Amino acid sequence: MNTIVFFYLAVVVYLMATVLYTVSLVRRRVHPAKHASWTMATAFLFHSLLMFFMWQGRGFTLFATAYDVFLFFAWSLTGFYLLFQLRTKTRVLGISIAPVSLILLLLSSPGVGEPVSIPKILESGLVHVHVLFAIMGEALFLLATLAGIAYLIQDRVLKGKRQRGLFRYLPPLKDLDRINEWALIWGLVFLTVGIIAGMFYARVTWTGSWHLDAKIIWSWVAWVAFAVLVHQRLAIGWTGRRPAIFTCGFFIFLAITFILENFLFTSQHRFF
Amino acid sequence: MNILLVGSNHKTAPLEVRERLAPKEEETPHPLITVKNLPFIREVFFLSTCNRIEVLSVVEEAETAEREIKDWLRNRGGFSLHQAERYLYTYTGEEAIRHLFRVAASLDSLIVGEPQILGQVKDAYRQATEMGTTGTILNRALHSSFRTAKRVRTETGLANHAVSVSYAAVELAKKVFGKLEKKSALLVGAGEMAELAARHLIKNGLSRLILTNRTLSRAQELAVVFGARAIPFQELTSVLTEVDIVISSTGASNYVITTNMITDALRRRRNRLILIIDIAVPRDADPEIGKMDNVYLFDIDDLQDIADENMNMRQVEAQKAELIVEEETVRFMSWLKSLETVPTIIDLREKVEHIMAQEMERAGAWLRSLSETDRKEVAILMQSVIKKILHDPITVLKEGHTEGGEIDFVAALRRFFKLDEKPIPPPRERKDDALS
Numbered sequence: 030m031n032t033i034v035f036f037y038l039a040v041v042v043y044l045m046a047t048v049l050y051t052v053s054l055v056r057r058r059v060h061p062a063k064h065a066s067w068t069m070a071t072a073f074l075f076h077s078l079l080m081f082f083m084w085q086g087r088g089f090t091l092f093a094t095a096y097d098v099f100l101f102f103a104w105s106l107t108g109f110y111l112l113f114q115l116r117t118k119t120r121v122l123g124i125s126i127a128p129v130s131l132i133l134l135l136l137s138s139p140g141v142g143e144p145v146s147i148p149k150i151l152e153s154g155l156v157h158v159h160v161l162f163a164i165m166g167e168a169l170f171l172l173a174t175l176a177g178i179a180y181l182i183q184d185r186v187l188k189g190k191r192q193r194g195l196f197r198y199l200p201p202l203k204d205l206d207r208i209n210e211w212a213l214i215w216g217l218v219f220l221t222v223g224i225i226a227g228m229f230y231a232r233v234t235w236t237g238s239w240h241l242d243a244k245i246i247w248s249w250v251a252w253v254a255f256a257v258l259v260h261q262r263l264a265i266g267w268t269g270r271r272p273a274i275f276t277c278g279f280f281i282f283l284a285i286t287f288i289l290e291n292f293l294f295t296s297q298h299r300f301f
Numbered sequence: 302m303n304i305l306l307v308g309s310n311h312k313t314a315p316l317e318v319r320e321r322l323a324p325k326e327e328e329t330p331h332p333l334i335t336v337k338n339l340p341f342i343r344e345v346f347f348l349s350t351c352n353r354i355e356v357l358s359v360v361e362e363a364e365t366a367e368r369e370i371k372d373w374l375r376n377r378g379g380f381s382l383h384q385a386e387r388y389l390y391t392y393t394g395e396e397a398i399r400h401l402f403r404v405a406a407s408l409d410s411l412i413v414g415e416p417q418i419l420g421q422v423k424d425a426y427r428q429a430t431e432m433g434t435t436g437t438i439l440n441r442a443l444h445s446s447f448r449t450a451k452r453v454r455t456e457t458g459l460a461n462h463a464v465s466v467s468y469a470a471v472e473l474a475k476k477v478f479g480k481l482e483k484k485s486a487l488l489v490g491a492g493e494m495a496e497l498a499a500r501h502l503i504k505n506g507l508s509r510l511i512l513t514n515r516t517l518s519r520a521q522e523l524a525v526v527f528g529a530r531a532i533p534f535q536e537l538t539s540v541l542t543e544v545d546i547v548i549s550s551t552g553a554s555n556y557v558i559t560t561n562m563i564t565d566a567l568r569r570r571r572n573r574l575i576l577i578i579d580i581a582v583p584r585d586a587d588p589e590i591g592k593m594d595n596v597y598l599f600d601i602d603d604l605q606d607i608a609d610e611n612m613n614m615r616q617v618e619a620q621k622a623e624l625i626v627e628e629e630t631v632r633f634m635s636w637l638k639s640l641e642t643v644p645t646i647i648d649l650r651e652k653v654e655h656i657m658a659q660e661m662e663r664a665g666a667w668l669r670s671l672s673e674t675d676r677k678e679v680a681i682l683m684q685s686v687i688k689k690i691l692h693d694p695i696t697v698l699k700e701g702h703t704e705g706g707e708i709d710f711v712a713a714l715r716r717f718f719k720l721d722e723k724p725i726p727p728p729r730e731r732k733d734d735a736l737s
Contacts, residue, residue, distance in 0.1 A: 266571030
């Protein structure tokens with residue numbers, strides 16, 4: 030029961046945050062965006078409670094369905110965004126975060142409050158570590174991408190010498206660049222932990238040529254993309270526009286291949 | 302009783318006149334006291350900034366008081382009666398209040414929307430309260446002016462946008478770097494506008510300033526003023542590696558900052574963002590630089606465009622601000638009107654009658670059990686108690702009218718009996734900020 034209540038609360042409050050951010054952008058005032066940040070934090074609280082009650086209801090097996098993944102992905106995205114927001118005052122960036130979280134939450138709605146049968150395989154501790162970290166890594170990748178897009182828009186606005194219009198209150202370039210950098214570095218760390226945990230588990234439990242499983246190959250591609258970006262940033266000294274472009278490019282590529290892979294290949298990763 | 306404002310500002314009087322009118326340091330007695338002691342003056346507030354002198358007062362004989370204040374100002378400023386016509390302006394009643402509100406909201410400023418004026422009004426008010434020269438009316442008027450200014454700041458975008466070329470540089474720096482703490486700037490060459498821009502940057506948190514000039518001694522002189530570091534012109538290339546913001550305004554006919562220099566600097570600074578503001582005519586920085594990644598180049602025309610566009614926005618916002626001033630003026634005037642004796646007596650009677658009616662209503666069941674005659678007796682009894690209680694305060698109020706102290710009595714009475722609770726709604730207050 031709690032689950033459903035908090036689900037609706039979270040949806041409504043995310044919607045409110047989205048509206049407030051939009052108002053801030055359209056009316057070119059920072060004031061509504063400040064309220065939006067608090068609204069966003071409230072939505073995150075409801076979202077957390079929603080997941081807590083859901084998991085409590087089934088003995089803390091965290092991931093049983095694809096809906097759980099959407100739910101946790103949105104939670105990570107919002108959480109990381111709010112964390113970054115504490116360090117840099119990039120309120121207006123929330124305009125891209127709030128709707129994404131909202132959509133993911135809506136996508137997960139069929140799974141909320143429904144009884145599930147839990148496959149035995151998903152109850153292992155290692156599997157939990159694997160999924161938690163991998164999803165948080167991917168959420169950070171999305172955050173890096175959204176910051177990258179905002180960076181590219183702000184860059185165009187400044188280079189075009191035009192201050193007018195909707196984008197007047199975009200966050201400063203430096204802050205967006207920093208978010209992109211942090212998100213990439215921590216995303217790589219999380220994804221690495223996630224992949225290693227998964228591999229340990231697979232070595233022990235799975236048989237056959239699981240190394241060539243489509244989803245595993247995809248994960249490696251994603252990992253390499255991350256690693257390349259982090260390397261270019263830290264070792265080569267990429268800053269600003271270039272990492273922003275490449276982050277967006279890699280992300281779009283990975284998103285498309287992920288969808289294709291899900292449709293075209295069978296995978297040992299399919300439990301739901 | 303009337304409100305009177307006599308003043309002089311940048312539009313009506315030249316600087317040297319305003320200088321003479323301003324209070325001198327350690328002046329005794331303070332102008333506030335001097336004006337307060339003039340005949341027919343009950344309350345005084347005195348505002349003096351580099352752009353204006355305003356004497357706001359509550360007076361009894363408006364014409365005499367106006368003459369007294371003008372004479373005092375004329376002696377101080379050393380100008381003739383004829384000149385006074387031009388230098389001084391006078392507003393009374395509602396117009397005086399409107400003027401005060403416009404001043405506090407920075408609508409009457411040289412640079413409309415500049416934020417310092419409110420602080421200056423507040424300081425002046427603090428001084429007046431310390432010297433005890435303000436009373437019921439001016440206290441309320443000043444507080445209303447603060448509220449007006451705050452509303453203008455939060456409900457309109459009047460103060461949000463840079464309207465000067467030099468300040469546009471700060472706006473751009475904030476768009477690129479966010480906070481300017483831990484950021485450094487390099488001033489190449491020295492021009493008034495570049496110096497002004499540097500000053501604005503420092504005021505906004507810039508932590509380090511480096512100066513360079515073809516003649517090193519000139520840079521060194523300026524460095525002392527700013528508390529900055531001066532370097533020889535030859536080191537320009539190497540220092541481009543470390544600074545975040547470059548403001549250039551040399552008189553050179555060739556490019557002082559070339560594409561090669563920036564390409565080189567970018568490599569050495571590992572592509573950290575750099576903002577170049579080129580105020581010089583002819584230009585100091587090769588326009589090609591602006592096309593490079595991670596370099597943001599703005600010339601004087603770009604800055605002017607930003608300032609112009611912001612100016613347009615300000616004019617739109619100023620119209621909204623005038624509406625707020627109007628609203629607050631009307632509100633204040635309606636409060637002031639309520640301070641008259643007769644309406645207050647009526648309000649007081651109504652309130653007490655209302656209480657009585659309510660209490661009779663509450664005692665309904667018991668009253669109905671009495672006979673018709675008894676009920677009338679009870680009502681008469683209560684009426685006479687009320688009359689007796691109200692008799693003295695109302696008498697004093699009416700006497701006060703002839704003694705000239707009615708305002709304070711009325712204000713106190715209105716507060717004691719909470720007679721103003723309905724007519725004045727609480728202000729809507731919102732917060733809004735500049736960038737981020």
